[in-house]
Structure formats: C-alpha cells, structure tokens
Amino acid sequence: MSSTEIRHKNFIKLFDDFIKQHPELPRRGMLKLFAQRLGLSDRYLSHIKCNRKNIGSNVARGIEVSLHLPHGWMDREHRGERHDQARTAFTDEKEKLFIETALTLFRSQPNKAREMMIDLFRQQLQSESMEPQTQIAEMSGS
Numbered sequence: 001m002s003s004t005e006i007r008h009k010n011f012i013k014l015f016d017d018f019i020k021q022h023p024e025l026p027r028r029g030m031l032k033l034f035a036q037r038l039g040l041s042d043r044y045l046s047h048i049k050c051n052r053k054n055i056g057s058n059v060a061r062g063i064e065v066s067l068h069l070p071h072g073w074m075d076r077e078h079r080g081e082r083h084d085q086a087r088t089a090f091t092d093e094k095e096k097l098f099i100e101t102a103l104t105l106f107r108s109q110p111n112k113a114r115e116m117m118i119d120l121f122r123q124q125l126q127s128e129s130m131e132p133q134t135q136i137a138e139m140s141g142s
Contacts (some may be wrong), residue, residue, distance in 0.1 A: 009054040011048055014067065021107050038066045068099070 001009075018034045019027065031049065035042035039062065047053035055063075060074035105113045 001077065003075055004054045006077055007060055008048070008051060010074050010076075011055060011063070012076065013078070014063070015049065038063055 011033070015031070015034055021031050022030070022033070027035070031045055032042040035045045038045070040059070044053065049057055055074065061071070063069070063072060064073050102117065106117070
C-alpha cells in the first residue's frame with residue numbers, strides 16, 4: 001500500500017472515530033465539525049474524503065498535532081490495532097485546556113516543568129490515597 005493510500009485509510013478511520021464519539025449529532029455536518037477540529041477547510045476535507053486530493057506531509061503532520069497522535073501516525077498502517085478514541089477527542093473543554101496548558105509549560109521549560117508536574121501529580125495521588133481523617137488533620141495544621 002502506498003503512503004497516499006495509507007494516509008487516506010487513516011483519515012477515514014479518524015473521521016469514523018470522530019463520528020462515533022458524537023452519536024448525539026446528526027451525520028450531516030460532521031465533516032464540517034471534523035474540519036474545524038483539525039483546523040482545515042471542510043471543502044478540502046471533502047476532497048480528501050472522496051479521494052480527489054491526497055494528504056501531503058504537512059497536512060498529515062497537522063492532523064497528528066491536532067489530534068495528539070504520535071509523529072508519523074498517519075504514515076503507518078494500523079491493522080489489528082484498536083485506535084484509542086480518547087486520543088482523537090477530549091471529553092470536555094476543561095480537559096483540552098489542561099492538556100494544552102501542560103504541553104505549553106512543558107515545551108517552554110522542559111526540565112523545570114517536568115519536575116513541577118511530577119511533584120504536583122505525586123502529591124495529588126498521595127493525598128487521594130490517604131485516609132480522610134489524615135487529610136483533615138493536615139489541612140487544619142494538626
């Protein structure tokens with residue numbers, strides 16, 4: 001299979017996953033919503049979907065970035081792999097904001113950000129595993 005065919009097949013899979021994630025929405029207009037999610041025009045995606053246009057490297061990389069997929073994901077066959085739908089769409093806007101903010105922080109100051117995030121997450125996980133009475137005592141300074 002050529003890279004053009006692989007990219008097209010992966011695009012169709014991503015679009016189908018997007019539709020499945022929004023069962024409450026009418027099928028009509030889904031391509032426009034998907035285009036908005038990817039930051040591309042719906043007309044261009046229509047051409048891609050109908051195989052009138054190919055997906056170039058820049059567009060493939062842009063799709064990967066928009067959907068938080070690993071670099072090169074669009075160029076590989078994914079036979080037998082169950083694509084994790086959580087990667088293609090966030091459950092809500094707060095989750096999206098969190099991920100974007102964390103990535104911005106991580107990319108701007110990788111070493112400092114990594115340490116801060118790991119410490120914060122570790123503290124949160126430890127506090128969740130503590131008994132409620134211990135948490136109350138710590139919060140009150142006892």
